[in-house]
Every structure is written in C-alpha cells, then in structure tokens.
Amino acid sequence: MKRILALIPAFAVLFALPLPAQQSSPPLRAGAATSVITPPLGESIVGGFTPFPAEHIHDELHARCLVLDDGKTKVALVVCDLLGMHRSLAVEAKSLIEKELSIPPSHVVISATHTHSATNALYGEVRTYSSDIELTDYQHFVARRIADGVRRALNLLRPAEIAFGHIDVPDHVFNRRWFLKEGTMPQNPFGKSDEKVKMNPGAGGDNLIEPAGPIDPRVSFVVLREPGGPIISLYSAYSLHYVGGVGQAHVSADYFGYYSKAVERILSSEKQDPPIVAMMANGTSGDINNINFREPRLRKQPYEQMQLVADDLAAKVTGAVSSLEWKASAPLDARFRELDVKWRTIPDELMKWARETEADAPRIGDKAVLPLAYAGRVQRLAQASPETKLPVQVLRIGEICIGTSPCETFAETGMEFRDRSPFAESFMVELVGGYYGYMPTPRHFELGGYETWPGTNNLEPQASVKLMDALLEMATEVKTVE
Ligand SMILES: [Zn+2]
Incomplete structure (x- = not known):
C-alpha cells in the first residue's frame, strides 16, 4: 500500500508534463469537386441586349468547388459558368453551406466566369435593381448545386501541399476602350456624341488613336496537391472578359471551360481518382477583351478562338507548375462586408x-x-431600393490575398489592389457574391463610353474607390491576425 501511494507523486508529475508540442501550423487539407449547373433548354441566354432561348448545349456548365482546411478554419472557393449571379442567389447558396456544412458565408467566395453563353442567373423573372429578389427555379437549382459541390469537396478533404504562382500572358488581352480621332465619335444611345472614349471600335479602323487604359497580363494561380503526389486542384484568375464565338443559341462555358478541361488533362495522372478540378475565375476585365483592335478581325469557326486561348493559357500555366515551391501549411482567414454604396442617381x-x-x-x-x-x-x-448591400470579400490563403468585387471591374482596379495590398502576392476576382454592373474608376466616368452609361453602370462614380478602401482595410486585418 505504501508503495502504491509512493507512486502517486510520480503520476502527478507525469500528468503535469506539458503535452507534446503542437505543430505551430497544422497541416493543410484540400478537396475539390464539380457540380453540373447546365440549364434546361429554353431558358433565356442573356449575354446580349435581346435575350433569346437556349436551343443547344455545346458543353455542360459547372460550379467548380475547392475547399481548404487549415485545422482551424475552412474556406470554400466556387467558380460558376454563369454570366453573373444575383446577390440573392449567392446568399441562398451560402446559407445552405452554412446550415449544412458549417462554413460561414464570410468564408465562401462564389464567382461567375462571365461566359456569355449561359442563361439568366443575374436577375429574377424581370430585370430590376434590387439587392434582394425572389429566386427563379434555375437560380434555386444553381444554389443547391453549389452547396452540393462544396459538400462533395468537403467529403474529399485530404492532406495537401500548396503553391502559388503567376505568369504574364499579354497575348490574349486587349483594352477595348479607345480614344478616337476627332470627329469620328458615333452617337451614344442617349443621342450624344461628346464622349472621349469608344468601347469596341471597329478593329483595324484608321480612326483609332490609343487605348484609354492598361491591360493586366497576369494569370495568378493557387495549386493544391497530395503531399509529393497528384494535383488536387488548380484555381486561377485572368483578366479577360470572355472570348465568345459560339454556335447559334448554344450554351457553353466559353474559354473558361476549355481551359479547365485542358489543365485537368495535362496535370492528371493516369486513372486519377478523385479527379483534378481546375478552374479559371475572372480577374478584373470590365474594360478588357480578346479583340486585337490594331488589326482587322479574321473570321473564325465557332469555338476556334476560345479553344486557342484556352490551350495556350493551359500550356503556359501548367508549364509553370513544376518549378513552384510547395508548402505543407497555409493559415486561412477571411473578411466580408456589405458596403454602403449608392445606386447611381438619375437626373x-x-x-x-x-x-x-x-x-x-x-x-x-x-x-x-x-x-x-x-x-x-x-x-x-x-426606382432602385435604397441599399445596395454591395458584397466585398477578402480571403487569405497563406501568404496570398484574394480580393473580390461584385462588378465588372476595370483592369487598373485589380492592378491597384495588387500593388497596394500588404501581401506580397495578391489578386482580385470579379463577379463575386452578386452582380451590380460595370464599375469604372472615377477617371473613366470623365471619359464616358459604354461602361459608364447609366444602366450599364448602376452604382455611384465613387464605388470603385469605396471598394478599394474596404479591400485594403480587410487585407490589413487578415494580414495582422495569425
Ligand atoms: Zn460584360
């Protein structure tokens, strides 16, 4: 008995010992999956001024989902093959994800690619300017499929290494806003011809002076792989509006879909299961497209040009993957705000x-x-409702920072965020969490042109400044909190 009692202090010492040292940053886990979000035929294709019913599916539309988990925090990134999504659709998808998967809305970044061959998800049955709408059947379906895709990505979470890279591919991006020679500015729909800039002037025209803004040639990408093993997912962003050139009344994911398939094909190991999920989000491309205005445009077959752009980008991005530096951990954090930005006033x-x-x-x-x-x-x-509830997000993935905008945002805004962000590596993704039209910078409102017209632009001229201030504040917050 005495001997047993004598053992007690020894036990006590044992229990008082500190626990084995916790790893300073728990290992990262990642999972990815895709959900088909192809609409029924007959739904309205809304990329142009006059909607028309979809008559054929050229390639399926997807919500491509990636979930990351650092042991403490989970984040989800979703890229949807849509022209845009109404805020209410994103709110619905995020609320399903929160309820069913316990990932808070602030930590879910849902973007639209801006394929012009998708059907309406960006407003309700009628086009209104309201931050809250009744969802259509298709919008309900998309929200459900996004939540299911995130759930499947979560089911597939496994230990992962992460790498970040960027390359410059200037070949496919052109600024589409041009200064024209005096006396050659056509009338705008409001009957005025006093604007200084024309969007999409005739390619190869002799009245062109120079573009009114820069291009952003950068493709930024985040890659996840099983430790030393197969690639799990590649998330990328490039500031190219879309490519276009589809068949009559076709539904298609545009170059975003071709690119994803090409990256998956190139990086996939034989019989890889679960499969790689690649995705291309839209950077900030409100004033950027794929037309080289300096030369006359050549006629191409449907899908020819988007395939060319996709294959070239996929080859260049995957070519850069082998030289990336891999890390086993990446602290995750996120911020979300609804900004008090005004709708544009109509005189x-x-x-x-x-x-x-x-x-x-x-x-x-x-x-x-x-x-x-x-x-x-x-x-x-x-008649717009007073509040825009403009959704803005910042996501930290290790030493990378992603800022978002719910608008067709100009290239210079994305470049400004990259320059001013407290992170060494930052990029922006647009059309996230809602759709609020074009967001020219104040300088561009002075120049005029399509993107600044009321009804193409729906927000006050200071909106891009307010967005930038909020993004930089939130980026500083996630930078300083460990
Ligand atoms: Zn657009």
Whole structure:
C-alpha cells in the first residue's frame, strides 16, 4: 500500500508534463469537386441586349468547388459558368453551406466566369435593381448545386501541399476602350456624341488613336496537391472578359471551360481518382477583351478562338507548375462586408429623355433597340431600393490575398489592389457574391463610353474607390491576425 501511494507523486508529475508540442501550423487539407449547373433548354441566354432561348448545349456548365482546411478554419472557393449571379442567389447558396456544412458565408467566395453563353442567373423573372429578389427555379437549382459541390469537396478533404504562382500572358488581352480621332465619335444611345472614349471600335479602323487604359497580363494561380503526389486542384484568375464565338443559341462555358478541361488533362495522372478540378475565375476585365483592335478581325469557326486561348493559357500555366515551391501549411482567414454604396442617381433630364424615347420608339423604328433598352433601364434604376448591400470579400490563403468585387471591374482596379495590398502576392476576382454592373474608376466616368452609361453602370462614380478602401482595410486585418 505504501508503495502504491509512493507512486502517486510520480503520476502527478507525469500528468503535469506539458503535452507534446503542437505543430505551430497544422497541416493543410484540400478537396475539390464539380457540380453540373447546365440549364434546361429554353431558358433565356442573356449575354446580349435581346435575350433569346437556349436551343443547344455545346458543353455542360459547372460550379467548380475547392475547399481548404487549415485545422482551424475552412474556406470554400466556387467558380460558376454563369454570366453573373444575383446577390440573392449567392446568399441562398451560402446559407445552405452554412446550415449544412458549417462554413460561414464570410468564408465562401462564389464567382461567375462571365461566359456569355449561359442563361439568366443575374436577375429574377424581370430585370430590376434590387439587392434582394425572389429566386427563379434555375437560380434555386444553381444554389443547391453549389452547396452540393462544396459538400462533395468537403467529403474529399485530404492532406495537401500548396503553391502559388503567376505568369504574364499579354497575348490574349486587349483594352477595348479607345480614344478616337476627332470627329469620328458615333452617337451614344442617349443621342450624344461628346464622349472621349469608344468601347469596341471597329478593329483595324484608321480612326483609332490609343487605348484609354492598361491591360493586366497576369494569370495568378493557387495549386493544391497530395503531399509529393497528384494535383488536387488548380484555381486561377485572368483578366479577360470572355472570348465568345459560339454556335447559334448554344450554351457553353466559353474559354473558361476549355481551359479547365485542358489543365485537368495535362496535370492528371493516369486513372486519377478523385479527379483534378481546375478552374479559371475572372480577374478584373470590365474594360478588357480578346479583340486585337490594331488589326482587322479574321473570321473564325465557332469555338476556334476560345479553344486557342484556352490551350495556350493551359500550356503556359501548367508549364509553370513544376518549378513552384510547395508548402505543407497555409493559415486561412477571411473578411466580408456589405458596403454602403449608392445606386447611381438619375437626373430629371435623363428621366425626361427616357420617357420621350419610349413614346417616340415607333417613329425611330429599328434604331430604337438600344435607346429603348436604356430608357427602360434608366427608369428602373431611378426606382432602385435604397441599399445596395454591395458584397466585398477578402480571403487569405497563406501568404496570398484574394480580393473580390461584385462588378465588372476595370483592369487598373485589380492592378491597384495588387500593388497596394500588404501581401506580397495578391489578386482580385470579379463577379463575386452578386452582380451590380460595370464599375469604372472615377477617371473613366470623365471619359464616358459604354461602361459608364447609366444602366450599364448602376452604382455611384465613387464605388470603385469605396471598394478599394474596404479591400485594403480587410487585407490589413487578415494580414495582422495569425
Ligand atoms: Zn460584360
């Protein structure tokens, strides 16, 4: 008995010993999956001014999902083959994810690629300017499929290493806003020809002076692999609006889909299961497209140009993967805000123009399509609900910072965030968590052109400045908190 008692202090010492030292940063885990979000035929393709019903599926649309877990925090990145998504769709998908998977909405980044061959998910049955709408059946379906994709990615979480890279591919991006020679500026739909900049001027025209803004040639990418083993996922962003050139009334994921497939094909090991999931989010491409305006445009077969762009980007990005530096951990963090940004105000004079244009439409005939479209948009914008609840997010993945915008954001905004962010490596993804039209910088409002027209731009001219301030504040917060 005495001997047993004598053992007690020894036990006590044993229990008092500190626990084995915890690893300073727990190992990272990653999982990825895709959900098909192809719409039923007959749904409206809404990339142009006049919607038309989808008649054929050229390639399936997907929500491509990646989940990361650092042991404490989980984040989800989702890229959807959509022109855009209404805020209410993103809210619904995030609330399903929170309820069913316990990942908070602030930690879920859902973006649209901006393929112009997808059907309507960016407004409800009618086009209004409201941050909250009743979802259509298709929007409900997409939200459900996003949540299911994130759940499947979560099911597939496994130990992972992470690497970040970027390459410059200037070949496929062109600024589409041009200064024109004096006297050659056409009238805008509002009947004015006093603007300084023209969007998409005729390619190879002799009235072109120079583009009104820069291009951002950078492809940024994050890669996950099983430790020393197969690639799990590659998430990338490039500032290219879309490519286009599809068959008549086709549904297609555009170059974003071709690129993802090409990356998966190149990086996949034989019979890899679960399969790699690659995705291309849209960077900040509101003023950037794939048309080289300095030369006349050549006619191409449907899908030819987007395949060319996708294959080249996939070859260059995958070519850079072998020289990346891999890490076994990456602290994760996120911030989310709804900004108090105002809808654009519609002056009385513009309302008068809108009413007169509608009354005058039968007389103008064919030429009334654009003015009529804007007359409708201007009047609906004037009735916009007071709050935009503009969703803005920042995601920290190790030493990388991703900032988001819910607008068609200009290239210079993305480059400014990269330059001013407290992280060595940052990039922006646009069309995240909602759709609020174009977001020119204040300088571009002075120049005018399509992207600045009320109804193409829906927010106050200071919106890009408010966005940048919020992004930089949130980036500083996630930088300093360990
Ligand atoms: Zn667009």
